[in-house]
Amino acid sequence: MPNVSADLGGPHVWVKRDDCTGLGMGGNKARQLEFYFGDALAQGADTVLITGAVQSNYVRATAAAAAKLGMGCEIQLEERVAGMDETYRRSGNVLLDQLFGARLHSYPDGDDEGGADAELEVIAERLRGEGRSPYVIHLSEGHRPLGALGYVEAAGEILEQAAVLDVGFDAIVVPSGSGATHAGLLVGLRAAGSKVPVHGVCVRREAKRQAGRILRTVRALERELDAGELVSEADVVVHDDWLAPGYGHPSESTLEAIRVAARREGLLLDPVYSGKAFAGLLGLVRRGALGSHESILFVHTGGTPALFGYATLLADI
Numbered sequence: 001m002p003n004v005s006a007d008l009g010g011p012h013v014w015v016k017r018d019d020c021t022g023l024g025m026g027g028n029k030a031r032q033l034e035f036y037f038g039d040a041l042a043q044g045a046d047t048v049l050i051t052g053a054v055q056s057n058y059v060r061a062t063a064a065a066a067a068k069l070g071m072g073c074e075i076q077l078e079e080r081v082a083g084m085d086e087t088y089r090r091s092g093n094v095l096l097d098q099l100f101g102a103r104l105h106s107y108p109d110g111d112d113e114g115g116a117d118a119e120l121e122v123i124a125e126r127l128r129g130e131g132r133s134p135y136v137i138h139l140s141e142g143h144r145p146l147g148a149l150g151y152v153e154a155a156g157e158i159l160e161q162a163a164v165l166d167v168g169f170d171a172i173v174v175p176s177g178s179g180a181t182h183a184g185l186l187v188g189l190r191a192a193g194s195k196v197p198v199h200g201v202c203v204r205r206e207a208k209r210q211a212g213r214i215l216r217t218v219r220a221l222e223r224e225l226d227a228g229e230l231v232s233e234a235d236v237v238v239h240d241d242w243l244a245p246g247y248g249h250p251s252e253s254t255l256e257a258i259r260v261a262a263r264r265e266g267l268l269l270d271p272v273y274s275g276k277a278f279a280g281l282l283g284l285v286r287r288g289a290l291g292s293h294e295s296i297l298f299v300h301t302g303g304t305p306a307l308f309g310y311a312t313l314l315a316d317i
């Protein structure tokens with residue numbers, strides 16, 4: 001990102017284009033779903049169930065993967081973001097969910113991961129009664145961290161590409177939501193012997209709770225991989241200064257980040273995840289937490305279809 005690097009006065013900012021993973025408008029969920037769909041197919045499932053916010057990229061990518069594999073897809077959309085309009089409910093990811101042929105359900109609470117998953121089980125039970133074989137992708141903790149395995153692999157890809165480019169990254173910046181991306185990268189990097197710090201920018205919950213969640217996912221991954229302790233507690237770095245006013249609500253710093261990426265690099269960010277993470281990168285450089293001589297990798301996790309769901313809010317950007 002040469003223009004942004006020059007504007008910031010020194011650091012070399014790179015971007016890993018995981019918005020270009022290629023499945024149904026891309027994003028980090030393509031890597032995560034590879035492992036869920038592998039498990040679903042191994043179990044002989046014919047329908048996949050998932051829950052998320054109305055403008056969830058995860059459910060949209062799941063609908064795309066199910067379509068490609070000839071499977072059914074049942075999506076539950078949670079009321080997680082208050083005060084949104086008709087465009088939010090119809091355009092962007094929702095439009096794509098419908099285009100991919102998924103069946104939509106709604107759930108009244110957006111902060112009840114266990115309850116949302118339990119409701120998916122109710123739908124799954126109904127499908128079993130109809131002779132189908134459902135597979136549930138859980139949102140709540142306590143299940144195998146299959147999605148994070150996609151980012152253990154991605155860490156290896158990043159290190160390979162860095163070697164080809166002959167760049168040694170001093171820091172990696174990534175949005176930290178469910179934590180699958182953040183925890184997977186940490187485990188994958190440390191397993192490969194890299195000590196590069198990973199800065200998770202909170203998009204869902206405040207730093208203390210998020211750090212706990214990342215560490216639990218890291219430990220679950222280490223067990224899944226039958227590895228010893230690869231990541232220390234001090235390795236879990238999260239920042240929540242760019243979270244307000246809360247999940248799915250962009251702040252002025254989010255909008256600034258979206259503007260900067262678009263107008264200086266022709267790069268599209270989104271108002272829920274990548275915009276907040278990039279605001280975090282800009283903020284960490286400006287306050288000197290990331291040095292002006294450093295090479296910084298921004299992991300672009302996608303989310304651009306949400307731009308259209310947020311069209312009303314972004315009208316005057």
Ligand SMILES: *Cc1c(COP(=O)(O)O)cnc(C)c1O
Binds near residue numbers: 056175176303
């Ligand atoms: C889901 C999502 C994230 C958060 O990733 P987690 O693995 O859930 O932490 C970040 N960016 C985008 C665009 C997403 O859709």
